[in-house]
Amino acid sequence: MTAMMKAALFVEPGRIVLEDKAIPDVGPNDALMRVTTTTICGTDIHILKGEYPVEKGLIVGHEPVGVIDKLGANVSGYEEGQRVIAGAICPSGYSNACLDGLCAQDGQSALHGLKPMGGWRFGNTIDGAQAEYLQVPDAMANLAPVPDGLSDEEVLMCPDIMSTGFAGAESGNIKIGDTVAVFAQGPIGLCATAGAKLRGATQIIAVETISERIEMSKRVGADVVVDFKKVDPVEEIMKLTAGRGVDVAIEALGLQQTFESCLKVLKPGGTLSSLGVYSDDLKIPLTAFHAGLGDHKIVTSLCPGGKERMRRLMNAVASGRVDLKPLVTHRYRLDEIEEAYELFANQRDGVLKVAVSV
């Protein structure tokens, strides 16, 4: 008889429901994680709404904190019972993309491995983390032990938004003394702000209008928050930089308007670091782009994963350099996850992130 577990399944557009599903077997290079805490991501809402297609019946979620329940036959260096996390993106380690330093774009093909976003498997191409158990592929590349003394909620942001937000700062190649603008202070934008501070930006200008987010933004690192409902953010940023523009502008929303504003506030030679997931073609305005002669860079980053990235991020948490716990504004149990989706999808009640305990 197959052992069963509770899991949040994508049934059809508009419906993610908690149902029973068989606890997965582990292949020789995999591990089975008993999930203890997970969360819901903006991408899950895209899935819920049918905007990002996944197979019907797939378990959603890609941010697991848990305990090793079982190890595949070839997996060594871990113990059952060990507390671990895995990144939202699960590199194989062995693909050409991985070996070329592009782990997030890791495909399954042994020969080429350049499938776009191929590293994102949980809740996308294989069953995800909003469940009692999770099969972690290529376990030796992906399981990262949680340092003693860190709680589930303290490491809950590592698998996705902390890794993604920090990547926005890292890909922007921030230098000491840089001025950085971050457009939108949702969970990803807040992490980008924290990341920009961690890399040495000394003037961080965030753009946001929701008061709780403005508050949180200052807490994690913004020097100034521009309320785009009160002033024109482009004009205001040019004023704040004495006409100089910013060294790096981070887009953390996924809209034409914020993308375009990023370009407009960029100094010649500056970098637009894009984190947003776009739903439409983008336009690059000729003037903001200096006709292609401004030495501008536009860089995009998919959430870096793998156990080494997770180790580093948990180290950052343990050091006290960053504290993202306050981003958890609401708490649910797995059997209340449909309610959690309802709140999060509608962005009610000042929600930033929910913690779902399993």
Place this chain on the structure above:
Amino acid sequence: MTAMMKAALFVEPGRIVLEDKAIPDVGPNDALMRVTTTTICGTDIHILKGEYPVEKGLIVGHEPVGVIDKLGANVSGYEEGQRVIAGAICPSGYSNACLDGLCAQDGQSALHGLKPMGGWRFGNTIDGAQAEYLQVPDAMANLAPVPDGLSDEEVLMCPDIMSTGFAGAESGNIKIGDTVAVFAQGPIGLCATAGAKLRGATQIIAVETISERIEMSKRVGADVVVDFKKVDPVEEIMKLTAGRGVDVAIEALGLQQTFESCLKVLKPGGTLSSLGVYSDDLKIPLTAFHAGLGDHKIVTSLCPGGKERMRRLMNAVASGRVDLKPLVTHRYRLDEIEEAYELFANQRDGVLKVAVSV
């Protein structure tokens, strides 16, 4: 009585004519160069057509080879009579942009210096090189002695197209073993192809249809040239890379179509290195951009200038690693420059670059 010289002046849209103009004085940090050879650039044609506005009466041209005629009072380390070139872009050396490594975006302001394209002065904000004499600003940052044994024509491409084309390869961060596509094989594209080879790309796919350019492309480094009138270049490049896409795609034309094709042939994690001067807003297609999740980079480069860049490029010429002399397809004297413009503006007679001897 003021000494006079012949010079090609922008008179009004449609008219660049050879006229008399006073030989400039040299300020204390400047030098006066007697031009011996110069050329015409695609940008000059934009000026001619009124598409890129400059002041009426300005001398055009930004690619000087010549001899030092006179040195400003503060200029040391050079001798009158010395053969020199200066880059199309003249960094001051002292602006914040320069000191931050962004010489091409050097403005005149001592404090900020971030005026877009501020480093481009010849034939843009000050008198240019299509004349008997040329005032070189910030001479100690810009005058580069020509190594013995190199002819004027051998170094004629250094000031602009060689520097620009190579920058396309450099900004793309090409690695040994990379596959690189270069869209369009005009003078800039050909230099990008040569630059890609010089950086270690081992599969260079050029896109072009004009037979002389296809021929030249193979000569300077292309492994394959795709004729976009015979096959769909995106499909063909995906076929040539076994579906993998290219590591770096260089745009060397300045059109939406080539920009878009670059994105479409890019591997996840690849870089679009843009050299074209665009005339319209650009569109980034959502799918080619993987919704912002493909770890793509789009980088733009304005021609690097300054004496050290020129020294390096002339070194490359002297070493025999690159031979761009064949790009000079036509030769004129300065008093025939209007004729040269007529040919070059209409791209007649298989012209690539003209050499104008003064």
Place this chain on the structure above:
Amino acid sequence: MTAMMKAALFVEPGRIVLEDKAIPDVGPNDALMRVTTTTICGTDIHILKGEYPVEKGLIVGHEPVGVIDKLGANVSGYEEGQRVIAGAICPSGYSNACLDGLCAQDGQSALHGLKPMGGWRFGNTIDGAQAEYLQVPDAMANLAPVPDGLSDEEVLMCPDIMSTGFAGAESGNIKIGDTVAVFAQGPIGLCATAGAKLRGATQIIAVETISERIEMSKRVGADVVVDFKKVDPVEEIMKLTAGRGVDVAIEALGLQQTFESCLKVLKPGGTLSSLGVYSDDLKIPLTAFHAGLGDHKIVTSLCPGGKERMRRLMNAVASGRVDLKPLVTHRYRLDEIEEAYELFANQRDGVLKVAVSV
């Protein structure tokens, strides 16, 4: 009649004395700064002791804070009376080294400019900052306006030790989540610690034994300070990193022992970032170096200078990200500078840095 000023002159080994010297004239590209605050550097002590040779009669000191008194004929973008600093290293901006991104190694030669340490001029090859007035060469590359609201003491560390210490962290190419060891917590080491934190190191292990410095080290960023008189620092660091070693080890003393310890605690693939000024040949132990097969890097950094660097560092101060004021442990007037030398040379009374007001 020549106007005179007070200045600290190197007379002979063992004697730096306050004497009268003529206020310098300004050349066309220079500026005259009225010094308001300066300090004494460890290098000045080497000069005092005759260990680093300079010309007799030279004014020493290379860390000026002051006010523009007079501008050379070609200098624009500044105003007399403006508060400014200049870096210890004064790049010309126009040398090949500068234009190649190596400003500190800037020589005076217009053609080559690769004289080692050529950028260090104040108190080395030209008169320095421990005087009432200071001639700043290549003023437009070097004068950096002090932002409103910052006091002299708040920016006093920018010209040298902050720039140097931060460079140790920057050259080490620290990444988020790195473990960094900093050997010695004198003024430079403390700045390296602050710099490592600013770049995202999340485990910073400092090595020091003097209690005031241990205290200060924790204040500026160290997570742990290892007292090398109580434990073996190499063993202790290996223990603290669970045998992993550090990603980056910063040498901030200039001795064989610390250099060697850095190598010994380095992980394979790690970087030794060296800031110390050595007095003897160095030995690289075969084992610590893994016979040359450990993918180790050893990088050295001379204090970056120029107005853009100074702007960035003052920005870091203004942001409150770093606070180096506590490093000023003692205060003197210029006419007491011999006394200041006496204290600093003998490292008495817990001195870290002295402020000398002029």
Place this chain on the structure above:
Amino acid sequence: MTAMMKAALFVEPGRIVLEDKAIPDVGPNDALMRVTTTTICGTDIHILKGEYPVEKGLIVGHEPVGVIDKLGANVSGYEEGQRVIAGAICPSGYSNACLDGLCAQDGQSALHGLKPMGGWRFGNTIDGAQAEYLQVPDAMANLAPVPDGLSDEEVLMCPDIMSTGFAGAESGNIKIGDTVAVFAQGPIGLCATAGAKLRGATQIIAVETISERIEMSKRVGADVVVDFKKVDPVEEIMKLTAGRGVDVAIEALGLQQTFESCLKVLKPGGTLSSLGVYSDDLKIPLTAFHAGLGDHKIVTSLCPGGKERMRRLMNAVASGRVDLKPLVTHRYRLDEIEEAYELFANQRDGVLKVAVSV
């Protein structure tokens, strides 16, 4: 009954002999390669002489070209009978070091994986390539299919010396227009010369005295070869660079003298890229090191491995950009390998590399 094969075993210092050994089994993530061609490396000679200790009875050799004989149960993406190579260094793909971009320093530990040189397994910690069959660990990270049309000998240098030599150029961060000195033109040095050319160095100065190597050096990329028995190489290089020094100096021998000469010819801000395997402590002379203030870098590189690296190198071969076939000066069959060792260990008969066909 166990199937047997011929293999070259390390028996004791001074003796590597051809003996029978069992054909290995393949684990689930491994592959069995039938070796068709291999070669002998300088490191094997260190093993032979007992200078580098390995276990008695170990099969030596780490440069395999062959055919897939059998695939482990978990290995997909390959076919039996496929022609493949594997790098001398076999990254696991899943270690922290690998996921941090340090594949050569990959250890076996799932958690830390930072064992120095942990990636070098063939003929070091596991049986090597001088045999009829070779077990390739972590096959999906290491097996690289040979492109059609390339012979065994054409790809024979990829696993080690081409990868190592090129890494010397890559780690030196060569830029277009750089002057590069390469000390010693043995197999590794020759590959470094070829690599320097491939990265855009435009003045390559090699140092060598053996006439065949001088000849080969010019063939693969050297512009000048300095014969150190005829002139002082340091003086000569300073003369050839007009006193400027070189941008990058590559050490390809492993001796104090060449290491020191590299430092002496380095420009301020230059990079010493070290490839040699040293047998003794190294000394850094104070003056050549500018007391630590010359912005010098010393970088070391262990041969990069993994299938993506091999793919790139074979691509370079296929493109005709580099031709290292002439390095094969002697040919043997596996049953003559003791003779091959005798020749190679004594560097007789102008030997560069031997090809051993199996």
